[in-house]
Amino acid sequence: MLKSELNKEIAKTKTGAIIIAHDDTKEQINSKKTKYLCGHVFRIATEIKNKNICNLKYNGFIHISENAKEEQYFDVLGLIIKGYSYKLNKNPVNILVSGFTKFGKVLDNPTSRFLFNDGTSDNYGLIEPDFNKIDSMMKNKFDNCIKNSTYDNELNISYNCKLNDKIKDINLFFVRLPVYDNLLKEDKTRKIFEDAINLVNPDAIISFGAGTNGIENYYIEITSYGMKENGAIYDSDDEFITNYDLLEILKFHKLLQ
Numbered sequence: 001m002l003k004s005e006l007n008k009e010i011a012k013t014k015t016g017a018i019i020i021a022h023d024d025t026k027e028q029i030n031s032k033k034t035k036y037l038c039g040h041v042f043r044i045a046t047e048i049k050n051k052n053i054c055n056l057k058y059n060g061f062i063h064i065s066e067n068a069k070e071e072q073y074f075d076v077l078g079l080i081i082k083g084y085s086y087k088l089n090k091n092p093v094n095i096l097v098s099g100f101t102k103f104g105k106v107l108d109n110p111t112s113r114f115l116f117n118d119g120t121s122d123n124y125g126l127i128e129p130d131f132n133k134i135d136s137m138m139k140n141k142f143d144n145c146i147k148n149s150t151y152d153n154e155l156n157i158s159y160n161c162k163l164n165d166k167i168k169d170i171n172l173f174f175v176r177l178p179v180y181d182n183l184l185k186e187d188k189t190r191k192i193f194e195d196a197i198n199l200v201n202p203d204a205i206i207s208f209g210a211g212t213n214g215i216e217n218y219y220i221e222i223t224s225y226g227m228k229e230n231g232a233i234y235d236s237d238d239e240f241i242t243n244y245d246l247l248e249i250l251k252f253h254k255l256l257q
Contacts, residue, residue, distance in 0.1 A: 009213050010220075011250050018073035019250045022063065022219035031082035037179060037189055038063065038209035041098065042118065043224040044190055045205045047245045048197060055094070056197070058204040059083055060246030063211035063219040073114045074251075075135065076218050077206065078141035084204040085163055085170050092158075092169035098193065100209060103179035111208040112176050124178040126196050131157055134172065156200075171207035173200045206246070220246045 011019040041060035049056045060080070064073060077097065085093050099111030101122050113119030115129045138159050139145045148158035148169060158171045175196040178188050197205070213219055223242050 010247070013075045014070065015072045015075040016216055017069075017076050017131060018078070018214075018217050020213075020217055020219050020249050023222045037100070038178045038207075038211075038247075039221070039224040040189065041177060041193060041209070042221050042243070043241055044126075045195055045197070045207065045225065046241050048194075049243075050241075053196065055102065055201050055203050057088060058245040058249075059207075059243060060205070061207045061209065061221040061243075061250075062246065063209050063213055064110060065213050065215045065217060065222065066210045067215050068110045068114075068210075069215065070093050070110075070114050072216060072218075073110065073208075074137040077208075078137045080158050080206050080246065080249060081138075081170065081172070082141045082163070084206075085161070085168055087249065090203065091167075092171055092205070094171045094173065094200055096173045096175060096196060096200050096205045098175045098196075098205065098207040100177050101179050106210050109210050111210055115174055116176065121176075122178070124176045124192055126173060126175050126199065129157065129174045138170075170236065171204065178255055208239075220250065222247065 008020065009018050010021050012238050013019070014095060032061055041137055042059075045056070045059040045061075046068070047057050048054060061074070084095055097115065100109055101112065101124055102109045102120055108117060108119040112121070114133070116127055117130050134157055135147060138161070142159070142161035142163065144162040146160045156171050156173045158169060160167060160169055160256060162168075175193070177192055211219065222244065223240055
């Protein structure tokens with residue numbers, strides 16, 4: 001990863017979604033902590049991956065616009081799922097996708113509305129997605145993609161897909177995380193996220209958060225700073241952590257279209 005690539009467009013999808021390598025270093029260098037729960041979630045999964053305590057090999061976080069377009073969201077999500085599946089040398093593959101409940105002025109969160117047809121609910125945990133949307137996305141991204149009815153339950157949806165002349169089973173799980181600001185008292189966001197990770201044992205995670213970026217801009221987050229305050233229960237192991245998993249996959253998006 002070159003510094004010249006940071007905060008610049010690195011790819012554009014066929015639906016016009018603009019992929020940008022985003023780094024908050026200049027904003028957070030003085031506070032040494034994440035400003036938002038998005039960075040916290042990004043860091044939780046990255047630390048789990050780095051400690052090798054489960055199957056997790058790839059993890060990433062994307063900020064989308066509060067006014068993002070559904071077509072572009074599923075275009076980007078589908079590319080990531082395809083990229084993860086291509087990179088993971090195993091079968092089957094478990095992939096966990098996360099979004100957030102409503103928060104602050106974002107009363108209809110697109111990270112939940114697109115997946116669950118409900119961006120206004122306060123309900124969280126592993127949730128059944130809109131199967132029709134997921135089905136359309138998968139069949140658009142993969143050749144000979146067939147839904148595995150034998151794996152379907154209230155928690156996941158599974159597909160048998162052709163990928164580089166090989167057949168692979170791809171199991172998708174979806175979790176909505178609570179926006180719980182009082183982290184000094186209770187880190188409920190971490191608990192729900194870690195509970196989902198422990199249950200699913202994913203090989204890869206892709207998390208989405210809503211931000212104020214341009215409608216077609218998709219910010220691939222690179223750095224998360226530790227959240228350290230006196231009395232806090234969410235102390236991080238390191239001052240900051242970096243993760244280039246998603247960036248490396250999406251830089252070669254033309255191979256995955």
